Amino acid sequence: MKTTLLLILILSFTKNFTQSDSALFKRVPADTSKMKLNMDAVYNRPFLQAGKLPVSLGGYLEANSSYFITDGVTDGLSFQVPRMTLFVASSIKKRIKFLSEIEFEEGGKEISIEFASMDIELHPLLNLRGGIVMNPIGAFNQNHDGPKWEFVSRPLSATTILPATWSTAGFGLFGKYAHNNFVWAYEFYASNGFDDKIISNAQNRTHLAASKPNRDRFEESFNGVPLITAKTAFRHRKVGEIGLSWMGGIYNKFEDDGLVLDKRRRVDAFAIDFNSVIPRIKTYITGEWCWVLVDVPGTYSQQYGSQQQGGFLDIVQPLIKRKLFGWENSTVNVAARLEYTDYNVGTFKETNGTISDHIFAVVPGLSFRPSQQTVIRVNYRYHWQTDLLGNPAARTSGIQFGFSTYF
Amino acid sequence: MKMIKRKYIVCIVMACLSLLACKKTGPKAAAEEELLDGPVEGLSGQEKEQFLKGDRAFNNDIFTKENGLGPIFVANSCGSCHAGDGKGHPFTSLIRFGQYDSTGNQYLDFGGPQLQNRAIPGYNPEVLPLGARSSKLLPPANTGLGYLDAVSDADILAMADPYDADGDGISGVANWVHTPSYCDYRAQSIERNGKHIGRFGRKGAAYDLLQQTANAYNQDMGINSSFEPIDTYSHSEVDPEISNAAIHSVVFYLRTLKAPIQRQPAKVESGRQVFTSLGCETCHKAQLKTGDYKIAVLANKTFYPYTDLLLHDMGPGLDDGYTEGSATTAEWRTPALWGLGLSKNSQGGNYYLMHDGRATSIESAILMHGGEGEKSKLNYQSLSVTDKNNLIQFLESL
Numbered sequence: 013m014k015t016t017l018l019l020i021l022i023l024s025f026t027k028n029f030t031q032s033d034s035a036l037f038k039r040v041p042a043d044t045s046k047m048k049l050n051m052d053a054v055y056n057r058p059f060l061q062a063g064k065l066p067v068s069l070g071g072y073l074e075a076n077s078s079y080f081i082t083d084g085v086t087d088g089l090s091f092q093v094p095r096m097t098l099f100v101a102s103s104i105k106k107r108i109k110f111l112s113e114i115e116f117e118e119g120g121k122e123i124s125i126e127f128a129s130m131d132i133e134l135h136p137l138l139n140l141r142g143g144i145v146m147n148p149i150g151a152f153n154q155n156h157d158g159p160k161w162e163f164v165s166r167p168l169s170a171t172t173i174l175p176a177t178w179s180t181a182g183f184g185l186f187g188k189y190a191h192n193n194f195v196w197a198y199e200f201y202a203s204n205g206f207d208d209k210i211i212s213n214a215q216n217r218t219h220l221a222a223s224k225p226n227r228d229r230f231e232e233s234f235n236g237v238p239l240i241t242a243k244t245a246f247r248h249r250k251v252g253e254i255g256l257s258w259m260g261g262i263y264n265k266f267e268d269d270g271l272v273l274d275k276r277r278r279v280d281a282f283a284i285d286f287n288s289v290i291p292r293i294k295t296y297i298t299g300e301w302c303w304v305l306v307d308v309p310g311t312y313s314q315q316y317g318s319q320q321q322g323g324f325l326d327i328v329q330p331l332i333k334r335k336l337f338g339w340e341n342s343t344v345n346v347a348a349r350l351e352y353t354d355y356n357v358g359t360f361k362e363t364n365g366t367i368s369d370h371i372f373a374v375v376p377g378l379s380f381r382p383s384q385q386t387v388i389r390v391n392y393r394y395h396w397q398t399d400l401l402g403n404p405a406a407r408t409s410g411i412q413f414g415f416s417t418y419f
Numbered sequence: 420m421k422m423i424k425r426k427y428i429v430c431i432v433m434a435c436l437s438l439l440a441c442k443k444t445g446p447k448a449a450a451e452e453e454l455l456d457g458p459v460e461g462l463s464g465q466e467k468e469q470f471l472k473g474d475r476a477f478n479n480d481i482f483t484k485e486n487g488l489g490p491i492f493v494a495n496s497c498g499s500c501h502a503g504d505g506k507g508h509p510f511t512s513l514i515r516f517g518q519y520d521s522t523g524n525q526y527l528d529f530g531g532p533q534l535q536n537r538a539i540p541g542y543n544p545e546v547l548p549l550g551a552r553s554s555k556l557l558p559p560a561n562t563g564l565g566y567l568d569a570v571s572d573a574d575i576l577a578m579a580d581p582y583d584a585d586g587d588g589i590s591g592v593a594n595w596v597h598t599p600s601y602c603d604y605r606a607q608s609i610e611r612n613g614k615h616i617g618r619f620g621r622k623g624a625a626y627d628l629l630q631q632t633a634n635a636y637n638q639d640m641g642i643n644s645s646f647e648p649i650d651t652y653s654h655s656e657v658d659p660e661i662s663n664a665a666i667h668s669v670v671f672y673l674r675t676l677k678a679p680i681q682r683q684p685a686k687v688e689s690g691r692q693v694f695t696s697l698g699c700e701t702c703h704k705a706q707l708k709t710g711d712y713k714i715a716v717l718a719n720k721t722f723y724p725y726t727d728l729l730l731h732d733m734g735p736g737l738d739d740g741y742t743e744g745s746a747t748t749a750e751w752r753t754p755a756l757w758g759l760g761l762s763k764n765s766q767g768g769n770y771y772l773m774h775d776g777r778a779t780s781i782e783s784a785i786l787m788h789g790g791e792g793e794k795s796k797l798n799y800q801s802l803s804v805t806d807k808n809n810l811i812q813f814l815e816s817l
Contacts, residue, residue: 084448208540212483216496264540274541311538313495362509365767401508401767407446
């Protein structure tokens with residue numbers, strides 16, 4: 013499997029190299045005629061198409077270096093290639109599309125199909141999607157491509173409270189209604205869900221992302237109960253977009269071979285996301301806040317919280333937009349991210365004192381975009397991490413430098 | 420002009436970012452005397468590697484049902500109960516029950532001696548059997564344990580005064596315990612009627628750190644080893660869920676954790692004098708010395724733990740109704756006072772002192788002393804406010 017994927021990757025690279033000298037490949041321009049929402053992220057990517065072949069290729073690469081110090085201790089400078097992602101899309105027939113996203117993480121240590129679905133468009137308000145779907149919880153999960161962000165690291169709340177990038181096998185519906193400056197959209201999916209790793213994992217806390225390594229979810233449900241994900245979003249052309257989403261289901265194996273093992277235990281995640289551009293000064297603001305509720309057995313440790321919350325706010329201000337170093341319409345942005353994640357909302361039964369286990373982070377940064385598809389970025393990160401008991405926070409600071417580019 | 424300004428801004432911001440990230444301006448390490456963790460000085464490179472192995476096993480290894488947790492347990496990692504290697508929090512307390520005199524534990528068939536009050540999904544945790552007398556215990560700090568391990572039995576017995584021969588109202592006896600077969604007796608270990616001197620645990624029931632560690636894996640986390648193979652849930656022998664090498668690494672880590680360093684001793688001299696004048700030092704011995712020891716840097720050293728490693732009757736107020744070894748229900752091994760002032764940094768910003776954490780300040784801990792500590796407590800109560808403050812400052816400096 014790995015060999016096959018690597019072969020596809022090498023072949024796709026070879027073709028990409030040739031396209032610069034040949035007319036064989038042409039770039040498929042992103043469709044900017046319609047108002048795009050977060051849910052359109054999988055369509056809103058640059059693709060390359062070979063002649064009249066119905067298959068388009070694309071992808072992106074991220075490479076970083078980082079230097080962090082925690083309370084005076086550092087592991088020094090390190091370099092990472094956190095992911096390289098390959099997109100393959102095809103219009104099978106009019107109003108029938110195939111889209112996929114294959115991710116090679118950490119230099120190929122992990123290879124996963126993040127997204128592979130077939131979309132059947134029946135009506136703008138009624139489209140069917142099936143396959144491996146990216147659950148639309150919050151905005152980041154669907155809109156996670158590295159080149160779209162001014163920050164090297166993904167937001168903690170989106171990756172460690174919500175499990176971005178999280179996808180499962182399932183089916184669903186989506187649709188959109190637009191009128192003048194206004195568009196409303198919805199998505200609804202039933203898919204395989206989480207497993208009990210979310211409260212039994214090496215993170216020592218409730219951690220939805222602990223279910224991600226379980227690839228069995230692409231072929232069978234852990235407990236036979238579907239995970240439901242629903243999202244609705246509103247966008248006004250001049251104001252911005254706001255999305256409300258929910259994802260919920262049973263995470264434990266409550267029954268096996270007809271025998272009842274435990275009660276049904278739910279996990280529910282709620283999120284609100286928004287993005288907007290302030291007119292005239294072109295300040296881009298995006299954010300997401302989420303809540304996760306988990307029915308943790310009363311017999312289990314309070315270390316595993318039954319409620320988590322967190323979010324991030326990104327502010328990106330273009331400083332310069334002109335020809336720079338020979339690149340037309342280059343942009344220099346200054347950016348800032350504020351992050352907060354609380355992994356265990358609640359109080360200790362023993363003392364009635366607050367349970368901590370939270371992180372607060374501030375991330376200022378600069379980015380240079382020679383084109384909208386490529387970002388070179390430098391971030392400074394400072395975060396405070398407080399343990400469960402609320403002992404003095406571990407303070408970490410560091411600088412991250414890297415790039416991310418579609419190809 | 421506007422563009423030039425922007426360039427300057429960009430350059431300045433970038434320079435600031437680079438500066439902020441460099442090691443000199445990044446978050447500083449706390450001063451050595453402000454931390455409880457870290458190795459003793461003088462370990463060889465090989466010993467440091469073993470220390471790090473133990474550190475990771477102790478603090479990073481999280482047990483789940485897949486790697487052996489439970490099915491019933493108290494905590495799922497060593498670090499859960501010993502944040503920063505300091506004293507525990509009421510959340511991490513444990514309960515022992517069923518042994519109220521020298522006849523042994525009456526509730527072994529009901530889950531004794533320790534209550535595993537948590538369970539993995541699908542299992543029921545233990546509940547305290549009706550009528551069982553129990554004791555709530557907070558995890559003690561781990562620091563300096565190697566020094567305490569290296570004190571010779573003869574030195575411990577030299578501090579004992581079981582019949583109060585000197586008439587000071589303080590006796591002090593060793594806890595004679597049966598040791599498991601895997602214990603490796605220290606040189607010149609003294610034996611009486613098949614028993615040896617215990618020195619770890621709130622009542623000094625564990626002979627050494629191997630026993631303490633293997634027992635903690637078994638009783639606290641439900642992790643069976645070749646040392647403690649009996650599963651707490653099934654009460655039957657099961658295959659080891661942790662290697663001997665991992666256990667030995669943790670033991671080495673505990674032996675080589677540094678001793679707490681007193682902060683600004685010159686400024687608390689008057690408090691130290693009050694401490695001595697009250698008679699506290701009769702039990703909380705300031706200075707001990709180690710004997711020959713398998714880890715060279717710990718051998719034949721003088722150190723300042725403020726304990727005599729002996730049992731003392733602390734009166735009815737601290738009678739927990741539970742015995743271990745030859746300790747009676749009101750007897751407690753003198754806790755080391757070193758690191759006392761840093762306790763809050765591992766207890767979520769509050770003091771939870773005494774064996775069960777019921778004292779939320781140093782003063783309230785002093786006032787809970789009874790029995791052999793009664794006289795010192797009364798002496799404390801008659802102190803002036805200044806002397807009381809000086810004493811507390813001294814204790815906080817330890």
